Amino acid sequence: MKTTRLNIQKIRKDFPILNRKVNGEPLVYLDNAATSQTPKQVIDAIVDYYSNYNANIHRGVHALSQEATDKYEEARHTIQQHFNAEKAQEIIFTSGTTDAINLVANGFTEFLEEGDEILVSAMEHHSNIVPLQMLSERTGALLKVIPMNIEGELLMDQYDALLSKNTKLVFCNHISNALGTINPIEQIIRKAHKVGAAVLIDGAQAAPHVKADVQELDVDFYTVSAHKMCGPTGVGVLYGKEDWLNKLPPYQGGGEMIAEVTFEKTTYAGLPHKFEAGTPNICGGIAFGAALDYMNAIGFEAIAAYEHEILEYATQKLLEIDNLKIYGTAKNKTSVISFNVEGIHPYDIGSILDKLGIAVRTGHHCAQPVMDFYKVPGTVRASFCFYNTKEEVDVLVKGLKRAVAMLK
Missing domain, CATH: 3.40.640.10 (Type I PLP-dependent aspartate aminotransferase-like (Major domain))
Known part of the structure; x- marks a missing residue:
């Protein structure tokens, strides 16, 4: 897979909040579609x-x-x-x-x-x-x-x-x-x-x-x-x-x-x-x-290319989880993945991920007609920014597997 040249570790140092821990675990912030984090320059x-x-x-x-x-x-x-x-x-x-x-x-x-x-x-x-x-x-x-x-x-x-x-x-x-x-x-x-x-x-x-x-x-x-x-x-x-x-x-x-x-x-x-x-x-x-x-x-072309790379990697890794379904598979999309695991409520998955320091959004995302269209109460949504990494995707996947094992 092609690697986009952004100095992600340098960029991450601009965001103080990315250094904190949640429930004793390093924060993995994947709720960027709700609000992004703020660099020290701002x-x-x-x-x-x-x-x-x-x-x-x-x-x-x-x-x-x-x-x-x-x-x-x-x-x-x-x-x-x-x-x-x-x-x-x-x-x-x-x-x-x-x-x-x-x-x-x-x-x-x-x-x-x-x-x-x-x-x-x-x-x-x-x-x-x-x-x-x-x-x-x-x-x-x-x-x-x-x-x-x-x-x-x-x-x-x-x-x-x-x-x-x-x-x-x-x-x-x-x-x-x-x-x-x-x-x-x-x-x-x-x-x-x-x-x-x-x-x-x-x-x-x-x-x-x-x-x-x-x-x-x-x-x-x-x-x-x-x-x-x-x-x-x-x-x-x-x-x-x-x-x-x-x-x-x-x-x-x-x-x-x-x-x-x-x-x-x-x-x-x-x-x-x-x-x-x-x-x-x-x-x-x-x-x-x-x-x-x-x-x-940083440059919006570089941001878009890197986020697309993260999207492709996360999509591939998430689909390796049994019974996981992604909602929204448009040919032209950005770094947002809404998904459910069959038989498990999205809120329950989100709650366990939070205990592991992973911040995702669960629910209808203020888009109830979309959820009604898919006949689901809501989804788990992981949304990525240019300061996220493939290693964080791996942490998400590991956490999901743990949550599924606990909830099924």
């Missing part, structure tokens, strides 16, 4: 902010405020460049992907009416389904589902059949959090635009693995969360085309998102401040920029 950026220039931004004339403002806006430019947005004002800071999706769904209340249609893929996270259900209930627009096959791939011929002049919004994740499937968003976007529909892509699971170029994709909206990209929790971004962001009404009212306020009328600020009410997660935004700098220094 931790240092957080400490630096609170130690040296903690102040509110945009409004202050004093030195600390100006320094914090400069660092925060520099982070916005870093994010703009990373995703190749045309303008920095197309990058809206949010509290995360869920907040960004709700921002768009709330705004589309202005544009939908009864008889309109919203398309959503069958493999969505609850955070993607529920805001669109609320939008449907508010407007009378019909929510339709793009089905998938047993391999966990969207049925694109069915997508073609669902598209019509009534389609106003198409929603799809770039990568499935439950299955690891990389969806053909280029085709999805292109075909939606042919019928005049806008497209919102959830990039939360994709952004740690691939570098999305929003201009090349021609996507209308793209969302990410920092905590899945070696950054802090509680911060993310919504990319939106300037024309769309200008049309959308503000999601929340408050300070910073206004130009002028009287008791008779309020005039809203321009982009991006129109959607950034209140004091933002200043430190989080700055740290997000630091996280992107860290990952780009």
